[in-house]
Amino acid sequence: MPNNNNPLTLSAPLSGPVLALNSVPDEVFASGAMGDGIAIDPLNDCLHAPCDGVIIHVARTGHALTIRADNGAEVLMHVGIDTVELNGEGFALLAKDGARVSEGQPLVQFDLDRIARQCKSLVSLIILTNSDRFELQPIASKTVKLGESLMRIALRTSAPVQTAVDNSVTQVSATVRITHRGGLHARPAALIRKTAQGFSSQSQLHFGDKTAACDSLIGLMGLGIGEGDEVRVTSRGKDCEAALQALVAALSVTIQEEQHAPVIATPRRANTEANVLQGVCAAPGLVCGPLFRMTGIELPQDSGNHSVDEQLQRLDAALEQVRGEIRNTLDQARQRKNVEEEEIFAAHLALLEDPALLDAATATIEQGSAATHAWRDAIQAQCAVLLALGKPLFAERANDLRDLQQRVLRALLGEAWHFELPAGAIVSAHELTPSDLLQLSAQQAAGICMAEGGATSHVAILARGKGLPCLVALGSEVLDVPQGQRVVLDASNGRLELAPSEARHAEVHQTRETQKQRRQQQQTQARQPALTTDGVTVEVAANVASSAEAQMAFDNGADGVGLLRTEFLFVDRRTAPDEQEQRQAYQAVLDAMGDKSVIIRTIDVGGDKQLDYLPLPVEANPVLGLRGIRMAQVRPELLDQQLRALLQVSPLARCRILLPMVSEVDELLQIRQRLDELCVELELTQRPELGVMIEVPAAALMAEQLAKHADFLSIGTNDLSQYTLAMDRDHAGLAARVDALHPALLRLIAQTCAGAAKHGRWVGVCGALASDPLATPVLVGLGVSELSVSAPQIGEIKDRVRHLDAAQCRQLSLELLDLSSAKAVRQACQHHWPLS
Structure with missing residues (x-):
């Protein structure tokens, strides 16, 4: 391989404006972690070779390739940001891995429009990946044309003292005890893999005499690491210290196998009743119907000698x-x-x-x-x-x-998923897979029973999420049951009844019919007000993100919109919506809700919710950074435009404005003053009601002071939970513990309601807790007068309210504040106000 060490001038592989690497909208590239380089915002649709050399690597998806120049310099060219997500669509490779290419030779044809629409940015990178050996001197300054001189690469003549040791071979290691429930199975292994892929260093996991690369899911699972086992992590490369710290942290978190109430999985018992198979409940429920057996694909013997x-x-x-x-x-x-x-x-x-x-x-x-x-x-x-x-x-x-x-x-x-189920079928199989489960759910299967499987399998998790009764570990006898035989699947009690009597069939049908009638009754009464037995009215509104969802909420009996998330207008686009587009969208929601009121939250982006056209600094802790109302302080023109659009809807009296992520009174006063000024500019005689979201503990603790200046308060229990408990609600290992029925959260809700009451303000809840029927009595008891829920649950939550005595709820809810955990609160709720 040629390696003449001569200086080299690279020609521009694309035409377009030239950007410094630190201005690229990607943290990894901008930080120089991949190497020194330069970027071009392309105006043409074909990447060309910047020099003579050999292609040493081509990305599977065709969006990037690396050339080794004759002097040994290795040049990575990467078209667009996050283009790997296109999976090769829109890219056509014109040269193969290992091919010798000449300067100016076309290498990759790409679809500019598609990348612009679907990816983070068109900005394309030219990176010197072995910057430790070569130095880069930019030549082009502002705009460059294809083939013009772009930058000069020369062999480094000296290196700083601190790089005397070659960082690329630095290795660090640490030992850690695995705390993932059940050990390092698929989901925790996926977390480790994802963590490892965030670094350039090569990392491995060592357990006993076995080793696996941290970027191999199968390799990691194949180590057989159990809960409590001690492993050694090694990392080798430029960013090995950071990689090691991140991997140790990822290995140390606890991923709960269950996100909801755990299923009690009792071992399969020997048959004690004739014509009854005993199994393990993976998803509760009671159904009857014909059995339908599914089999997998069997291949004939391979003849061999293929191309x-x-x-x-x-x-x-x-x-x-x-x-x-x-x-x-x-x-x-x-x-x-x-x-x-x-x-x-x-x-x-x-x-x-x-x-x-x-x-x-x-x-x-x-x-x-x-x-x-x-x-x-x-x-x-x-x-x-x-x-x-x-x-x-x-x-x-x-x-x-x-x-x-x-x-x-x-x-x-060339086969599709081809099973046609008879109506109301209970499906049996040796062991179903997650994708089977989704298909069966779509085909309205009544229940699932498997010879093998477990209560913590992914199929079990999906079945519970779909409300599909599922029984596992029934043994091979279930596969001998004739196709079409009518059975009763009592998953809740771990029973598959193979020869149920007519009376038993009638009993199952009656139980299911009672449940169905109750749901229908709830739906028919969904448009009626929700009053407790002692006459307290609770408004049940809906959380929506568009006019279509608002129409669904109205049809389901919503008393209004308790939260319109306006982010739907701002995401997945290259420019911000203008005032007219925003006004029309907000008006459409008001129109869909008839004469009901609509609470519209101002844009809540920033931090972990980035917009391509709104560059904000990269933050170490996004959920603690520029979010909600804080972002308005950085980009006030964006909020001004939104407020103007909101003030032009009609009738304005039905529009209420909600401010997210408020943590002090001054923030509210500044926005209220700006809203008053805009009302004067637009010659309005009335200002819409202005509310504050209670999402951070500071706001809950300051509720009385905020209520003095706000028209209403709305509690966002999702964010309030994660900030109070110091647990990221999107963290795979902690999500199951972020429970808004934690006594600490209930104390903050109680304090919010008490503070608001002193100024005659009402309090709503628009977080997920409002949609939890078990929590309804607690929220009513603590003084919440509005619940904003998902549209399909409006009838159910209203029905729940109608069966409550508000005075009793107040008395019992205050007692819950002294309990020790969310689990204890849930048990008490089930005791005081059981869910039938």
């Missing part, structure tokens, strides 16, 4: 198809804010990228196997590793691999 290139291409295409399907599932889960479902399929996506799995399949294909058999064998080999560990949780995680086996095989064979 290696053809089979590799087939596997790549199938993998990409399945990745696309999983990304769609992830997008839907995010839209529904279903964290559990999102975590499960994010882990599946990571498994599909796992080098251990892909290398095994590739090696088998190169030995002459068909892609189908190579993929099946690679999966089964990894399943065998997990099953050999002899630990139930790891055995359950093997099921995630089997899920990917079936999905990729279907893609390779």
Whole structure:
């Protein structure tokens, strides 16, 4: 390989304005962690070679490649920011990995419009990745044309004293005890992998005599690390110290296997009744219906002697198809804010990228196997590793691999998920997979029963989320039950009744009919006011993010909109909405709500919710940074524009404005003064009501002072919980412990209501706690007079209110403030106000 050490001038691989690296909207590139370099905001749609050299690496998705120049300099070219998420769509590689290229040669054709619409930024990077050996001298200053001189690269003649030791080979290590519940299974392993990928250093985990790379999900799970085991972490590279600290922290958190109430999983007992199979409840419920047995894909014997290139291409295409399907599932889960479902399929996506799995399949294909058999064998080999560990949780995680086996095989064979269920079917199988569960739920399956599986499996978690009764660990006998036989699945009591009498069928139908009638009754009365038995009115409003959701809320009987999140107008776009667009959007929500009032929260972005067109500094603790009203102090013109748009809706009396993330009275007074000034400018004779969100403990503690100047207070229990408990509600390991029924939260809610009452102000709750029927009596008892909930729950929450005695709620709720934990509060609530 040529390595002449001569200075080199790189020509511009793109045309466009030139940016300094530190102004690039990406922390990793801007910090220089990848190496020294420069950026171009491209005006053309083809990346060209900046010098003669050899392509030494091409990203799988085609958005980046690295050239080694003849003097040894290695130049990474990366088109756009976060373009890896396009997964190769919109990119066409014009040169292969390992090819020798000449200066000016076209390398990658790309779709400018698509990147602009779907990615963080078009800004493209030219990075010298071995900056430790070479130094870079920019030549171009403002704008450059394709082929013009861009920068000069020369061999470093001397190095600073502190870099005398080559950082790239520095290694650090630490030992840590695993606290993840159940050990290092799929979800915690995915957290470790994600953490490792945030650094350039290579990190490994050592357990006993086994070692795995931290970026291999299968490798990590294959170590068989259990809860309480001690492991050693090593990290080698430029940022190894930071990588080690981050990995130790990730290994030390506790990921609860369950986000909600744990399922009591009793071991399967021997049959004590004729025609009854005993299993473990994975998701409660009682149903009856015909049994439908599902089987997996079985492959015929492989004839061998296949074209290696053809089979590799087939596997790549199938993998990409399945990745696309999983990304769609992830997008839907995010839209529904279903964290559990999102975590499960994010882990599946990571498994599909796992080098251990892909290398095994590739090696088998190169030995002459068909892609189908190579993929099946690679999966089964990894399943065998997990099953050999002899630990139930790891055995359950093997099921995630089997899920990917079936999905990729279907893609390779050109088959769709093809089971047609009879009406009201109870599905039986040896062991279902997460993607099976989603398909069965979509086809209105009545229940699930499996020969194997566990109560902490991903299928169990999804079944509970879908309200689908599920029984596991029934044993192989369940597979012998004839297709179509009518059974009763009593998942709550761990029973599958194979020969239920007509009387038993009638009993099950009656129980389900009673539940159904109650839901229907709640819905028919949803438009009626919610009054307690002693005559206290509680307004039940809805949380919405668009006029379409507002219409759904109105149709479901909402007394108003308790929270309109205006961020929906500002995200996923390249420029901010203008005043006219905002006014029309807010007016559409008011129109959808008939004569009901609408509370509109001003924009709550910043910190962890960034906008591409609103560059804000990178923050070490985003949730403690420039968020909500604080951001308005940095960019007041954005809030001014929003307030103007809000003041032009009609009728203005039905519009209430809510300020997020307020922590002191002065913030409220400044916005109120600005709102008054805008009313004068617009010649308005009335100002809409102005409220404050109680999201930080400081606001709750200052509620009395805030209520003196605000028209109402609205408690955001989601943020208030995480700030009070010092736990990030999006943290995979802590989310289960962020419970707004914690006594500390209840004390803050009680103090907020008491402070507001002194000035005759009302208090609402718009966080997730408002949608929890178990919490309804507590909130009513503490003095909350408005609950803003998800639209489908309006009828249920109103019905709950109608069965309460407000005076009794006040007395009992005050007693809850002295309990020791959220768990104790929930148990007391269930005792005082049981959910039927």
